[in-house]
Amino acid sequence: MPDPLIPVPPADVPPEGLAIGDAARAVGLSVDTLRYYEKEGLLLDPAPRDGGGRRRYGAHDLAWLAGLVMLRETGMSIADVRVMADLSRRAGTEAERLVVLERHRERVLAALERTRRHLAALDAKIASYRAVTAPDQEDPR
Amino acid sequence: MPDPLIPVPPADVPPEGLAIGDAARAVGLSVDTLRYYEKEGLLLDPAPRDGGGRRRYGAHDLAWLAGLVMLRETGMSIADVRVMADLSRRAGTEAERLVVLERHRERVLAALERTRRHLAALDAKIASYRAVTAPDQEDPR
DNA sequence: ATCCGACCTGGAGCGCGCTCCAGGTCAAGG
DNA sequence: CCTTGACCTGGAGCGCGCTCCAGGTCGGAT
Numbered sequence A, B: 001m002p003d004p005l006i007p008v009p010p011a012d013v014p015p016e017g018l019a020i021g022d023a024a025r026a027v028g029l030s031v032d033t034l035r036y037y038e039k040e041g042l043l044l045d046p047a048p049r050d051g052g053g054r055r056r057y058g059a060h061d062l063a064w065l066a067g068l069v070m071l072r073e074t075g076m077s078i079a080d081v082r083v084m085a086d087l088s089r090r091a092g093t094e095a096e097r098l099v100v101l102e103r104h105r106e107r108v109l110a111a112l113e114r115t116r117r118h119l120a121a122l123d124a125k126i127a128s129y130r131a132v133t134a135p136d137q138e139d140p141r
Numbered sequence C: 001a002t003c004c005g006a007c008c009t010g011g012a013g014c015g016c017g018c019t020c021c022a023g024g025t026c027a028a029g030g
Numbered sequence D: 001c002c003t004t005g006a007c008c009t010g011g012a013g014c015g016c017g018c019t020c021c022a023g024g025t026c027g028g029a030t
Helices: A020-027 A031-039 A059-073 A078-089 A094-133 B020-027 B031-039 B059-073 B078-089 B094-133
Strands: none
Touching: A020 A031, A020 A059, A059 A078, A059 B094, A078 A094, A094 B059, A094 B094, B020 B031, B020 B059, B031 B059, B059 B078, B078 B094
């Protein structure tokens, strides 16, 4: 049983699992995106189906999805997420997963740093525009 | 004379300006991207040409480009950069530019915050994998 | 019984932001 | 003079990550 990327499920899940619409809302993705991710092999397993062939997302699936969203939101590509999923399906690959995650972490930190620097430049520009457009509140006397 | 988005030119520029290749290197874009940005109207003016019809980027142009890169790297869309460029071409639009920049700043801050939160989750996961794959260095006795 | 909305599949389409290509011009160095 | 390499244009192509569509099934409320 490969462990989820994130420890805690995002919501309390009924035993029969959530329908795709509810699951999508729970993790902040669209229904189409959920199906797309499944097609692309980003899930640990295709979501289990109920009697009528409809997907049912259990706590396990939702936890993985939450981790997936975390990776995507920090800018990991679909291809790299697939690598993580593939690794996570096989036992004994923990060290490799760690390597992937740590490399990703480095990239995230670098991106954060760049963004922070550019944000400072943005703030400077905003300040200069404020000075131009509102030369009133400046050093009131 | 619309002021540049960023006060300081990224390098010392000869009076005749830089050729597109050097300009690209200076601001960290590709030659194709520079031409693409010009086609898309993201520059204040099309880059001035020398006798042979080749582009020459002066300090002014490079300063604008540096600001453009700042906006792009903080995630502003091409369309919104174009809005900034259009505004910056017309005098008296300082307040509007400020609005655009401030809205953008809000989005950047929100993105930074989300990334920070997801980074924390990533760190937690990495820590848990470290515990699994290297249960040695833990509390050595 | 029937209606409605949520779900299903396979596959096409799309918006973004470049990136590359063909075919040509030009200028400087050997 | 000739070659080389950087530059030019217009336009096609592409990788990514969805998003949408047609045409159909299913289950619960009325």
